Amino acid sequence: MEVNRSVGEVSESMQPLVDIAGVGLNIQLTTNHPFIEGDVFALDLASHPEPRFNRIDGAILTVSIGEYDRRIRIYLHDTGTKIPRNRLDNILKDFQNTTRRWRGLELAISSKIVNQLGGDIIVAITVGHGTTFSLEFGQV
Numbered sequence: 001m002e003v004n005r006s007v008g009e010v011s012e013s014m015q016p017l018v019d020i021a022g023v024g025l026n027i028q029l030t031t032n033h034p035f036i037e038g039d040v041f042a043l044d045l046a047s048h049p050e051p052r053f054n055r056i057d058g059a060i061l062t063v064s065i066g067e068y069d070r071r072i073r074i075y076l077h078d079t080g081t082k083i084p085r086n087r088l089d090n091i092l093k094d095f096q097n098t099t100r101r102w103r104g105l106e107l108a109i110s111s112k113i114v115n116q117l118g119g120d121i122i123v124a125i126t127v128g129h130g131t132t133f134s135l136e137f138g139q140v
């Protein structure tokens with residue numbers, strides 16, 4: 001799957017959700033055209049398994065691509081403050097959630113999909129600056 005094209009398609013499909021939530025969407029594609037194993041449908045599911053954007057006027061979701069040591073990272077960074085740092089170790093596990101409104105399966109499902117594609121999810125929280133989900137895959 002060509003990463004730039006696929007990330008562009010997935011980002012386009014997210015646009016109505018971010019518009020409703022009052023969130024800005026910033027897409028930064030790479031100048032190269034890297035390929036990874038997988039398909040855009042699985043990437044779409046892994047990137048946003050369920051519409052769960054809260055209304056956060058002025059927040060920004062940045063989707064970008066990086067290449068490191070024959071690995072591709074797709075970054076999803078938001079400027080929200082929804083995920084508490086003390087829940088970071090468990091948010092990719094079944095039935096672990098960050099709010100009471102969700103079942104706690106959404107991120108676990110995303111993690112399983114990325115793992116089935118031969119990748120990993122890395123989560124980083126910077127207090128006051130938001131959360132970054134990195135979906136990392138081997139380049140083909």
